[in-house]
Amino acid sequence: MSLVELRGVSVQLGQVQALRQIHLALQPGEIVTVVGESGCGKSTLGRAVLGLLKPIAGQVLYQGQDLFAPGFRLSDELRLSVQVVHQDSYASLNPVRRVGQQLAAPLKRHKLTGDVHEILAQVGLTPPEYFAAKLPFQLSGGQRQRVSLARAALLKPKLIVADEPVSGVDATLRLAILDLMRRLNQEGIAFLYITHDLATARYLGRGGRMLVMYLGQVIETGPVEDLLDNPLHPYLQALLAALPPLDPRRAREVKPLPLRSLDMPDPTKPPSGCSFHPRCPYARERCSQEAPPLRELQGQQVACHYAEEL
Numbered sequence: 001m002s003l004v005e006l007r008g009v010s011v012q013l014g015q016v017q018a019l020r021q022i023h024l025a026l027q028p029g030e031i032v033t034v035v036g037e038s039g040c041g042k043s044t045l046g047r048a049v050l051g052l053l054k055p056i057a058g059q060v061l062y063q064g065q066d067l068f069a070p071g072f073r074l075s076d077e078l079r080l081s082v083q084v085v086h087q088d089s090y091a092s093l094n095p096v097r098r099v100g101q102q103l104a105a106p107l108k109r110h111k112l113t114g115d116v117h118e119i120l121a122q123v124g125l126t127p128p129e130y131f132a133a134k135l136p137f138q139l140s141g142g143q144r145q146r147v148s149l150a151r152a153a154l155l156k157p158k159l160i161v162a163d164e165p166v167s168g169v170d171a172t173l174r175l176a177i178l179d180l181m182r183r184l185n186q187e188g189i190a191f192l193y194i195t196h197d198l199a200t201a202r203y204l205g206r207g208g209r210m211l212v213m214y215l216g217q218v219i220e221t222g223p224v225e226d227l228l229d230n231p232l233h234p235y236l237q238a239l240l241a242a243l244p245p246l247d248p249r250r251a252r253e254v255k256p257l258p259l260r261s262l263d264m265p266d267p268t269k270p271p272s273g274c275s276f277h278p279r280c281p282y283a284r285e286r287c288s289q290e291a292p293p294l295r296e297l298q299g300q301q302v303a304c305h306y307a308e309e310l
């Protein structure tokens with residue numbers, strides 16, 4: 001059974017339909033990566049998975065149970081099975097409580113057993129007694145993010161929603177945090193990894209699935225390597241073409257895809273038909289009139305009328 005499933009979920013935030021008809025089933029032990037520009041709805045998707053947003057259509061199921069069914073009460077066990085790690089570890093930690101106290105508090109609150117020093121050692125904060133006595137401002141960004149991961153992992157979740165967890169971390173420490181997440185995954189914790197960074201998506205998400213979002217919709221999905229090596233949707237092609245090549249000698253050979261506009265459309269007035277058509281270099285008349293459904297193609301799913309021709 002899926003840990004969490006979104007069935008045709010649409011979410012309205014003010015004047016914006018932030019999620020449109022999302023289908024996603026998260027399985028035990030897997031890593032699913034969600035990518036897209038800021039404002040595409042990927043963080044909203046994370047919040048929907050956390051059960052924080054009531055959909056205007058569709059269902060959010062935790063282990064088969066509809067969170068928003070009338071009269072349903074979420075058990076502690078189900079609530080704790082899904083944890084979150086945010087981008088801003090400083091804001092998510094209490095600035096006046098020592099690390100050890102912050103980790104122990106939820107264990108006490110939920111009457112759980114867990115060893116704070118052991119988890120600190122597991123996330124590489126050694127000696128643990130030294131780090132347990134620290135206040136958040138006495139730690140580096142990378143160390144604080146390790147504390148956030150330790151706090152999430154201590155509650156023995158089945159799934160961690162990690163929303164841009166390495167964006168605020170120095171580049172040199174990013175790989176260490178991603179490796180730590182990978183290790184927690186190998187111990188059985190599934191991850192929903194939300195990022196705008198395709199390089200870390202490839203690194204952490206390898207072997208797993210990826211969703212590409214645009215204006216609240218999934219426009220391409222499939223195995224991470226397949227999408228990144230053989231993107232079918234012009235939007236993903238454009239995102240990849242904008243990346244600097246790994247080999248600087250190839251810099252002149254790589255040509256960015258000429259988008260018709262660099263700006264994301266106003267989300268309060270999404271374009272008709274294919275929502276990418278005002279920016280798409282391949283758009284034809286049909287594209288502004290008819291929304292392309294997500295459909296199977298070459299082992300992936302893509303929402304583009306002309307994906308096999310591009």
Ligand code: SF4
Binds near residue numbers: 233284292305306
């Ligand atoms: S449906 Fe048309 S506008 Fe949309 S991505 Fe495909 S070619 Fe471009």
